[in-house]
Amino acid sequence: MPLPATVTVTTADTRYGILIDAGLLASASTWAGLPKAAQAVIVTNTTVDALHGDALRRALAPLYPSVSTVALPDGEVYKTWQTLNLIFDHLLGHGCDRKTVLFALGGGVVGDMAGFAAASYMRGVPFVQVPTTLLAQVDSSVGGKTAINHPLGKNMIGAFYQPCRVVCDLDTLGTLPxxxxxxxxxxxxxxxxxxxxxxxxxxxxxxxxxxxxxxxxxxxxxxxxxxxKAEVVGQDxxxxxxxxxxxxxxxxxxxxxxxxxxxxxxxxxxxxxxxxxxxxxxxxxxxxxxxxxxxxxxxxxxxxxxxxxxxxxxxxxxxxxxxxxxxxxxxxxxxxxxxxxxxxxxxxxxxxxxxxxxxxxxx
Amino acid sequence: MPLPATVTVTTADTRYGILIDAGLLASASTWAGLPKAAQAVIVTNTTVDALHGDALRRALAPLYPSVSTVALPDGEVYKTWQTLNLIFDHLLGHGCDRKTVLFALGGGVVGDMAGFAAASYMRGVPFVQVPTTLLAQVDSSVGGKTAINHPLGKNMIGAFYQPCRVVCDLDTLGTLPxxxxxxxxxxxxxxxxxxxxxxxxxxxxxxxxxxxxxxxxxxxxxxxxxxxKAEVVGQDxxxxxxxxxxxxxxxxxxxxxxxxxxxxxxxxxxxxxxxxxxxxxxxxxxxxxxxxxxxxxxxxxxxxxxxxxxxxxxxxxxxxxxxxxxxxxxxxxxxxxxxxxxxxxxxxxxxxxxxxxxxxxxx
Known part of the structure; x- marks a missing residue:
């Protein structure tokens, strides 16, 4: 099968591409044409930040005057309002406006939380999914479901909110347990x-x-x-x-x-x-x-x-x-x-x- | 001017009516045609609940097998995540499903919080605005803006989410300071x-x-x-x-x-x-x-x-x-x-x- 592949997702309001290839993080063309803004904020967890944070920061540095990072604690147990609030604290503390672009770098937990933060911050800012786990690449990066858990139920609080791009770099799977x-x-x-x-x-x-x-x-x-998934979600x-x-x-x-x-x-x-x-x-x-x-x-x-x-x-x-x-x-x-x-x-x-x-x- | 008036709001995704009249809470026709569900949940505050809660409960009792109430503390200082969570606790504690209809009975704070709760609970349930203050009737009930405050800024976390109906009962303004x-x-x-x-x-x-x-x-x-407001919001x-x-x-x-x-x-x-x-x-x-x-x-x-x-x-x-x-x-x-x-x-x-x-x- 020839690389790179692009899968296009079409929803009622929007249309975005899923890029699938090795070496995507480091390639300039991966990031071309994203929304312009004064600030980009990478939302990740401490584990993924150590592995891939620098690569993404290097890629985004030429594109945004300010690139900052929120590294959340790693794990599903942290998929809570308290952790979500760390993202809001960072965004407000850095004076991020409603054009700020959020980059979700990590697995499903990071994607769900960064996506819900993007959906809710100032009632919606653009975001880009950079899933680094196999599960996130095939599942949570398509479909626009974002959420946090509640003590009484999983994914009970969230939003349907579409990313403007999904970047599946197959190289990130090499570090996966x-x-x-x-x-x-x-x-x-x-x-x-x-x-x-x-x-x-x-x-x-x-x-x-x-x-x-x-x-x-x-x-x-x-x-x-x-x-x-794109076909099913596009229909419903x-x-x-x-x-x-x-x-x-x-x-x-x-x-x-x-x-x-x-x-x-x-x-x-x-x-x-x-x-x-x-x-x-x-x-x-x-x-x-x-x-x-x-x-x-x-x-x-x-x-x-x-x-x-x-x-x-x-x-x-x-x-x-x-x-x-x-x-x-x-x-x-x-x-x-x-x-x-x-x-x-x-x-x-x-x-x-x-x-x-x-x-x-x-x- | 003849009563009752109805203002129709048209947005990209939806269309809903704002009913404006005296005696609306008690009139059966006010509530006709709303989404059916096993449960209706009234979100209000303790002050408004004492004034108008019974009237709304009486109106909804014939329409929903279960009608329950969350009475939040009264005041803008409570427009926080902690208070919003009281709504989620109630919804999950009562086993509310994604068809549950939320009724926001109160002023702008109640409307903003109930609206954001409706937007976020299971990624979106239907809701009806019943604004009981003049400000809420002319402002926050139109336009679909919902939000809570963050210590670093007002209305910083929220969603655009449209109600399925807005009921402006002018009688509720009689109790307004x-x-x-x-x-x-x-x-x-x-x-x-x-x-x-x-x-x-x-x-x-x-x-x-x-x-x-x-x-x-x-x-x-x-x-x-x-x-x-409907004209402006309809365009943008x-x-x-x-x-x-x-x-x-x-x-x-x-x-x-x-x-x-x-x-x-x-x-x-x-x-x-x-x-x-x-x-x-x-x-x-x-x-x-x-x-x-x-x-x-x-x-x-x-x-x-x-x-x-x-x-x-x-x-x-x-x-x-x-x-x-x-x-x-x-x-x-x-x-x-x-x-x-x-x-x-x-x-x-x-x-x-x-x-x-x-x-x-x-x-």
Whole structure:
């Protein structure tokens, strides 16, 4: 596959490009044509700042009279209002005006918080996503979802807000711990069952190459994932219907994350296990044969993902799923699969949901 | 003028009606056709809840299976994240889903906070404005601006988010303290100089009737103010240009509010005095004759507004104005008048700004 790839995302209000290539941070053309401003502010975390902060600062120095950095503490547990406020304190403390451009350099947590800060600061300033994890490159950088967590629920407070550009530099994935690569693979795998049977086959063939950071394989996986997500989001920006299929595995996954406390499992790990449970529920409802569950579980295992959920208690799982944003009037709408490459939304009896969970709990 | 009046606001994404009449809270037709949901949540403050909470709860009880109330502490000093979080705590604590309808019952502070909560909760739920102060009816209920304050600046964190309906019940103005009525008149007066010379004349003729809560006068003043604001906002939802004229008096006014500490002067009081300073600056730049400043100051005085600013020190005024959202790259863009009914945006030399302030400081 030839590099570089550009995926264009079109929404009701705007249109932006996702650049996918190695060496993007250091290339001047990556940053051409962004909004002009007196100040650029890089929002990152301390870990990513040490790895890639200097490269981004060097790239932006010729373009903005002032480039400053807010380095947040690293981790999902910091995806809170208190941490978000560090960004606002910085912006106001530096006299940033409403043209200031924010650059989100990091994974999904940084992207979600910087995006919500950009959406809310002076009711909206431009921002650019520079995702440095595989999960953020294939998932949180497309679709305009930004949010922080609340003690009673994940991503409960946020905004739909689109970046003006997304820069996926594949080189940043080289510094990613193996566990984070696997978490990113969970979201890549997701696009197969819900939307593209051929891509599902392709991932099965290339999962070892992806885990080994083969650049061509990563480039294609990121590109195809972004294309699918962009297509779905373009049709349903505000998650009225179709977009919800992107949450395959997420209802079960959120229960795992919330039940253990955010940060115990990585989001992608919870999604991986959640997809297996959702596939099981699909099989229990007669939508797919049991072999499909086996196939998906095997692929998740090969991707290095946990496929057995924690023993939170079935009642606790159900309770946590009911507070999910996708629930309406207390009824949970599950993303289920009725054929490889095709998802649907429907509710299910508690007894079957419980059985689907039971089948995939840790010993 | 015949009642009831309806002003329709059209924005890029949506269209909603502002109902203006007496007796609206108790009338079933007021609430017909709103989004259906399992829950309605009234966001108000303790003062307004005691006056009008029961009336709204009675009106909504037939329409929503569950109607609950969050009564916030009363005052601009509570327009903070901490108070906003009380709304989120309530919504999550009551298991509110993304169809839940929020009703903002109160003045501008309640409207701004409930609106931002609606914009952010699960990335957006529907909301209805029920403004109970004159200022909120003519100003903050139109235009979709929502926000909270930050210790370093007013309305610095927020969203553009449109209500699905605005209900201006003129009866709620009967319980308004005289000082709040005057504060509302400041925003009404504003629409004359910036957009409508004939309305400016009308206000001069009816200012005593307005202060005496004459219902027909109030109805016309609210209607004409909403019409002008809706027209301006319809042309420039995101404040790229034209909309900024609605901030006439606000740059100086924000400095007064921030300099004294939010809540010392009412917002409308600060805007009244700020308009006089902005008119003075217009005169110093040769845009209007000095008699115009006199005319505006006299009208503000008759409306019961302070027309002499606090002695914060000129340097402090300039410093506080530079952090205003309308400033760009440190340059302040003033809303100035070059003829009754016509405003423009421009910068001005610090020396003239200082002189405009000096002319209108308290002894």
């Amino acid at each position: 193996a566990r984070e690569t696997s978490a990113g693979l969970a979201e890549i795998i997701k696009y197969g069952p819900i939307a593209d049977a051929a891509f599902f086959d392709w991932i099965e063939e290339h999962v070892d190459a992806l885990r080994a950071h083969d650049r061509a394989a990563l480039a294609y996986a990121v590109q195809r994932s972004c294309e699918i 920006e505000r998650e009225a219907g179709l977009r919800a299929i992107l949450n395959f595995g997420h209802t079960f996954g959120h229960a795992i994350e919330a039940g253990l406390g955010y940060g115990e499992w990585l989001h992608g790990e919870a999604v991986g296990c959640g997809m297996v449970m959702a596939a099981e529920l699909s099989a229990l409802l007669g939508l797919v044969p049991p072999a499909f569950v086996e196939r998906l579980a095997r692929l998740c295992e090969r991707a290095g993902l946990p496929v057995k959920g924690p023993r939170l208690g079935i009642g606790r799982y159900l309770e946590l799923m009911r507070v999910d944003k996708k629930a309406e009037g207390g009824e949970i709408r599950f993303v289920l699969i009725d054929a490889p490459g095709h998802a649907l939304l429907r509710s299910a009896p508690d007894a079957l949901v419980a059985q689907a969970i039971e089948c995939h709990l840790a010993a | 005289a000082r709040e009525t005057s504060a509302g008149l400041a925003e009404i007066i504003k629409y004359g100089p910036i957009a409508d010379a004939a309305f400016f004349d009308w206000i001069e003729e009816h200012v005593d009737a307005l202060r005496a809560h004459d219902r027909a006068a109030l109805a016309y003043a609210v209607q004409r103010s909403c019409e002008i 939802e995101r404040e790229a240009g034209l909309r900024a004229i609605l901030n006439f008096g606000h740059t100086f006014g924000h400095a007064i509010e921030a300099g004294l500490g939010y809540g010392e002067w009412l917002h409308g009081e600060a805007v009244g005095c700020g308009m006089v300073m902005a008119a003075e600056l217009s005169a110093l730049l040769g845009l209007v004759p000095p008699a115009f400043v006199e005319r505006l100051a006299r009208l503000c005085e008759r409306a019961g507004l302070p027309v002499k600013g606090p002695r914060l020190g000129i340097g402090r005024y300039l410093e506080l104005m530079r952090v205003d959202k309308k400033a760009e790259g440190g340059e302040i863009r003033f809303v100035l008048i070059d003829a009754p009914g016509h405003a423009l945006l421009r910068s001005a030399p610090d020396a003239l700004v200082a002189q405009a302030i000096e002319c209108h400081l308290a002894a």
